[in-house]
Amino acid sequence: MQTTGCSHHIPSRNTSTDGSIGLVVTKTARELSYDWVDFERAAALVSEYRDTRHKPHNDYWFDDTAARIAVDFFPKYCRFTKGKWTGQPFVLAAWQALDIIIPAYGWKNPDGTRRYREVIIWVPRKNGKTELMSGVAHIHLSQDGEFVGEVYAIAKKGDQAKIVFDAAQRQVRFSPLLSAMVVNTAKSIYHASSMSRFMYLSGEPSGEHGKGPSCIIGDECHEWSSDRLYQFLAQGMGARAQPMTWLISTAGLPEGYGYELWESSKMIVDGVIDDPETLVVIYAADPKDDIYDIETWKKANPNFGISPTEKYALAEMRKAKRSVRMASDVKRYHLNIWAGEAERWLMISDWAENNTDPRIKNRWQNFEKDLLGQPCFGGLDLATTRDINALVWIFPPYGQRTKWAILPRFWMPRGSEKSLQDRVRLEKVRYDLWGASGAIALTDGNAADHDLIELAIHDDCEKFDVQALGFDAWEAHNISVRLSTAGVNMLKVIQGYITLSYPSKRFEAMVLERRFDHAGHPVLAWMAANTVIRTNPAGSIKPDKDKSRQKIDGIVASIMALALALNEQEEEETGTYVTSSNLVVL
Known part of the structure; x- marks a missing residue:
């Protein structure tokens, strides 16, 4: 896993945050947590982040409370909506908390607004990215302090953009606390208190004038031939206090905007591009790694053992050994290795x-x-x-x-x-x-x-x-x-x-x-x-x-x-x- 560096700590301010992750309020975090055990775990993860990941930065400070609230939001409000954990509280895995949620919501500008305006995550399939992004959508819909907020899930095609949206709607149905705050409609999720909506879009920017997103979630960027819709929406974020975009994807064919985004992501990680407002998180095998070695799968899949399982990985390896095409699919979708535009097919x-x-x-x-x-x-x-x-x-x-x-x-x-x-x-x-x-x-x-x-x-x-x-x-x-x-x-x-x-x-x-x-x-x-x-x-x-x-x-x-x-x-x-x-x- 590779990620951008993080920041300098300004001495802790005696403030705490409520659901508005990033705004100073007066309620204590404990008053807002439905389960003290989960909040203690969130606090422990933030402490671990400070001990193992925190890198001082003169221009930013780390807000422990905002980070804890963000981590605790998931088990408090969100539920798993598929598989054997359906209906259970969404307790973040350590990698989700330490690598993504804590830095994304913990680091602040001197004025208290969030440091990171863009988060780019490259993670293979079967690692729970859809559930994670639907939880992120709910944070920005109901907890971000934005009045008349506009949260959008976007993708190349409507059915792909709808995947995160559908998961977010299922979370509403499974969660009593969430369903008390927001309402599912046919084409949106509505938060009445802030008059905010979560919707999905796809394709070209035509007909999307007048939008002012507070948050954009872009799914499967490797499929994007261009970034026209994304940039068009991003240009409408200027009036927001702390807008945020989340881009998440597997690897794909080395072509189009998705590959350009991958190349620029690596440059940010390597320090070639200085972009302190973008958090990049990459889980990937090296192109030279043996795709038939279980250690390669563990390296690329942060949730390995839970999803994907070792049994699943071994089955995919067997398929890959029998087919050039399937081997390329394993590289792209399970190991995050960008593989060729076209493949020789039959052995x-x-x-x-x-x-x-x-x-x-x-x-x-x-x-x-x-x-x-x-x-x-x-x-x-x-x-x-x-x-x-x-x-x-x-x-x-x-x-x-x-x-x-x-x-x-x-x-x-x-x-x-x-x-x-x-x-x-x-x-x-x-x-x-x-x-x-x-x-x-x-x-x-x-x-x-x-x-x-x-x-x-x-x-x-x-x-x-x-x-x-x-x-x-x-x-x-x-x-x-x-x-x-x-x-x-x-x-x-x-x-x-x-x-x-x-x-x-x-x-x-x-x-x-x-x-x-x-x-x-x-x-x-x-x-x-x-x-x-x-x-x-x-x-x-x-x-x-x-x-x-x-x-x-x-x-x-x-x-x-x-x-x-x-x-x-x-x-x-x-x-x-x-x-x-x-x-x-x-």
């Missing part, structure tokens, strides 16, 4: 294991004979120029066959013999040998022969029980209309995260579980090795042709085919998992 050894009988050389050449007359779903990925065209049939388990069979077809324009050899030499791919073996059909001319492909589809419809054929409308609109007219069940598969993420994750899982049989087709194996996936901030994935080193059309077509097969299964069991806007029946 060659895993792909090779999805061949029922690898002892039979070139088994793929006669594979279709084993599948005649059986139900299948297809994926069609077409090109118009010199690129490879792919048609892949996926056959769910049938009869004695327990594996999902994958039967691919590939076409590529040959061009002249010289151009073919030039392509082999430049791309270092033996298209000529694949053509000779039948792994890929080399067609005449310099452009894709869609008529030939259409005839092959009709031929396959005679051989197999074709249930549906999915296509990407970018290049296949005309052929899809003709095939549909001829009676083929054509479904348009939009190439976006909504449509492709679920079948992509299922495809990956089925490869790892050895549930496929591709009979060792060499072109498909080459494409599996080439495939790179892109992950969006929500954790959705899809194959990325632009980032992949070489062609991946066969894998894309396979995922489209699997999407149709899974969609039919889901319809039979629970209803379709995609909407008609993503799979369109022609």
Whole structure:
């Protein structure tokens, strides 16, 4: 854990604070504490902070009472709202108190207002950040002494911004003291005594004029492509006596505003940037640390042992060992290590294991004979120029066959013999040998022969029980209309995260579980090795042709085919998992 340094102590002032954390009042702290045991613990934590973390600073002083009140607010007013501790008082963990809450609310300017105007916390998932931030929101809503206060939770998307807000509303429902002070409404939490509200916002700053936040809580900053909404709201804080912003996030992809914030956070910690009004707290492993060592997890996760548990960590390690993508997810979301924009997806050894009988050389050449007359779903990925065209049939388990069979077809324009050899030499791919073996059909001319492909589809419809054929409308609109007219069940598969993420994750899982049989087709194996996936901030994935080193059309077509097969299964069991806007029946 890394954090900014703290401050100089001016001799204690004989004052105490009530719920207004940061304003001088006359009530004693004990009068306001519902449980003296909890307040004694808060006092002990503040004393420990003084003994172990306090660093004198000439421009600031440390207010023990304000720090104690802030720590004690959580068990007094807040409740856990999920898991086995639901309904129990929210007693801060030592790291939450010592690293975050005590310095954030304890350090003061000479005039008694808070020193820190911005708190930036980088902490992996499963460490209770949502509950912590919802408690912080309640402090600023009802305890900050701001009249007509405006507290906002913000994120890239509304559903993310609403996570902290929803947790804060649940805390109201679970806490008698809190529910006596504030009221939940459909879109806000209202504190009548100060006429203050807590709301959530997302997206762009348009339509947000006139706001004067007293507190901003920004969630999952690694997802933010820009800081426009945040800066727009922050500009409205000028009229507040001691406004405060809280930014909390895991690591993510090294791009966008989130990564800029991470870089500047490290510079503040290292002293490169002098920003005494920003408190930075970082819990992270080093990029060189072994992600499969439990000590690395303990280093990055301050709540380790409670959440995440060691059992959970070991399970995630096992997944990471089986998948490049999952290893990157572990780095980003559980160890706070920023990992690459796009990742190579499937391990060659895993792909090779999805061949029922690898002892039979070139088994793929006669594979279709084993599948005649059986139900299948297809994926069609077409090109118009010199690129490879792919048609892949996926056959769910049938009869004695327990594996999902994958039967691919590939076409590529040959061009002249010289151009073919030039392509082999430049791309270092033996298209000529694949053509000779039948792994890929080399067609005449310099452009894709869609008529030939259409005839092959009709031929396959005679051989197999074709249930549906999915296509990407970018290049296949005309052929899809003709095939549909001829009676083929054509479904348009939009190439976006909504449509492709679920079948992509299922495809990956089925490869790892050895549930496929591709009979060792060499072109498909080459494409599996080439495939790179892109992950969006929500954790959705899809194959990325632009980032992949070489062609991946066969894998894309396979995922489209699997999407149709899974969609039919889901319809039979629970209803379709995609909407008609993503799979369109022609």
